[in-house]
Amino acid sequence: MSATRRLTILGATGSIGGSTLDLVRQHPESYQVVALTGSTQLDKLAAACTEFSPRFAVVLDEHAAETLRQLLRRSGCETEVLCGTQALEQVATLADVDTVMAAIVGAAGMPATLAAARAGKRVLLANKETLVLAGQLFMDAVREGGAELLPIDSEHNAIYQVLPSNFRENPYASSLEEAGINRLLLTASGGPFRTRLLSELAAVTPQEAIRHPNWSMGQKISVDSASMMNKGLEVIEAHWLFNAPASRIKVVVHPQSVIHSMVEYVDGSVLAQLGCPDMRIPIAYGMAYPHRIATGVSRLNLFEVGRLDFEEPDLQRFPCLALAYAALAAGGAATAVLNAANEVAVAAFLQGRVRFTDIPRLIEATLSEHGGLPADSLAELLEADKLARQSAAVAMVALAC
Numbered sequence: 001m002s003a004t005r006r007l008t009i010l011g012a013t014g015s016i017g018g019s020t021l022d023l024v025r026q027h028p029e030s031y032q033v034v035a036l037t038g039s040t041q042l043d044k045l046a047a048a049c050t051e052f053s054p055r056f057a058v059v060l061d062e063h064a065a066e067t068l069r070q071l072l073r074r075s076g077c078e079t080e081v082l083c084g085t086q087a088l089e090q091v092a093t094l095a096d097v098d099t100v101m102a103a104i105v106g107a108a109g110m111p112a113t114l115a116a117a118r119a120g121k122r123v124l125l126a127n128k129e130t131l132v133l134a135g136q137l138f139m140d141a142v143r144e145g146g147a148e149l150l151p152i153d154s155e156h157n158a159i160y161q162v163l164p165s166n167f168r169e170n171p172y173a174s175s176l177e178e179a180g181i182n183r184l185l186l187t188a189s190g191g192p193f194r195t196r197l198l199s200e201l202a203a204v205t206p207q208e209a210i211r212h213p214n215w216s217m218g219q220k221i222s223v224d225s226a227s228m229m230n231k232g233l234e235v236i237e238a239h240w241l242f243n244a245p246a247s248r249i250k251v252v253v254h255p256q257s258v259i260h261s262m263v264e265y266v267d268g269s270v271l272a273q274l275g276c277p278d279m280r281i282p283i284a285y286g287m288a289y290p291h292r293i294a295t296g297v298s299r300l301n302l303f304e305v306g307r308l309d310f311e312e313p314d315l316q317r318f319p320c321l322a323l324a325y326a327a328l329a330a331g332g333a334a335t336a337v338l339n340a341a342n343e344v345a346v347a348a349f350l351q352g353r354v355r356f357t358d359i360p361r362l363i364e365a366t367l368s369e370h371g372g373l374p375a376d377s378l379a380e381l382l383e384a385d386k387l388a389r390q391s392a393a394v395a396m397v398a399l400a401c
């Protein structure tokens, strides 16, 4: 590969952030870290600053910033510590940064990701919530800012890898039909509760929910996988990334998570990307595109895998998937409302305040109240997000009574 790429990693202390840093560690000649951001894990952020010597580190408030400065002083690290959401946008748009890994979890990651797109960066998009909350706005920003958008979510990265290159790099210049594509087949593991009875789901615990059968991930996305809301968010993500109507996005449950997704062409060919379930593969693809780099991930051993299974998703046991399709069909701010209500419900479930089966109930109640809000500007989307969070919190109190 040619010139060194200069990186900002938003969400550097998380699961995706850690995998990204591991790839930088493996290829120090090709990548330089300019800025790292975190929120609560200050020891981890300090250790990453000490190892990678970024120019900036960003945390959310002044108290955290002061703690981080003290930690860095002790290790002799000269990284400058900034704080606040404005600082996240600042490091996402630095003139000498060419690549931004968007790996903050949730809607909190949207403003800095949007800023990176507007500034014309290569955006490595892990934060799917950006597209669920503000899909049209974000895709417009990518086009107008001249950004290079590379999907990191494993399914979308797989689809990207097997799409024709002229279509994947500019999906809004034509259509799926013109590219000879019939459907996108989005694989889903089915999560830790794939075989649980509906009657058992009310009693599952957060500990069980975050134990994903195949992937090691942060808590929020792990609960989303367990409820299959993750797949719902990914249907919306695929809609925006690939200019694909919902009717052409089919979810296929594939418990082994070896096929990361597929594209069905009009001639009957189905192209797939396979690999061991390790996010360093899609992250490396985005970091090195259009080249390939080593990742340290084990080779896929098909003889050990033995078999690949496929099932229809069960919308009775996993209503979150149906709610996501419904929100996408409703348009406007409905997907922003879905996302906000889901974030509130998942946080409450992780804190033991609601049951697993309350997650779709809270989302449905919030969607019926606010699903019709408009989405013509960032201000309207943020207002929808705020109202949905307030309503979901109120609905939660009602559930507890």
Ligand SMILES: NC(=O)C1=CN([C@@H]2O[C@H](COP(=O)(O)OP(=O)(O)OC[C@H]3O[C@@H](n4cnc5c(N)ncnc54)[C@H](OP(=O)(O)O)[C@@H]3O)[C@@H](O)[C@H]2O)C=CC1
Binding pocket: 010, 011, 012, 013, 014, 015, 016, 017, 037, 038, 039, 040, 041, 042, 060, 102, 103, 104, 105, 106, 108, 109, 126, 127, 128, 129, 152, 153, 154, 215, 216, 217, 218, 219, 220, 221, 279
């Ligand atoms: N993990 C995975 O394999 C995959 C993840 N994704 C997506 O990537 C994103 C990150 O996921 P993952 O790495 O698992 O999540 P983690 O929970 O592991 O990491 C989240 C990161 O965001 C930071 N963060 C949390 N809240 C805020 C906030 N309010 N403002 C700024 N930063 C914040 C965290 O900081 P701290 O830890 O210091 O508190 C951490 O650095 C999600 O959108 C997820 O859906 C997509 C596909 C696969």
Ligand SMILES: CC(=O)[C@@H](O)[C@H](O)COP(=O)(O)O
Binding pocket: 153, 154, 155, 187, 188, 189, 190, 191, 215, 224, 225, 226, 228, 230, 231, 279
């Ligand atoms: C690794 C990744 O991309 C996750 O989104 C993963 O796909 C979650 O698995 P589920 O298929 O269980 O949602």
Ligand SMILES: [Mn+2]
Binding pocket: 153, 154, 155, 234
């Ligand atoms: Mn995924």
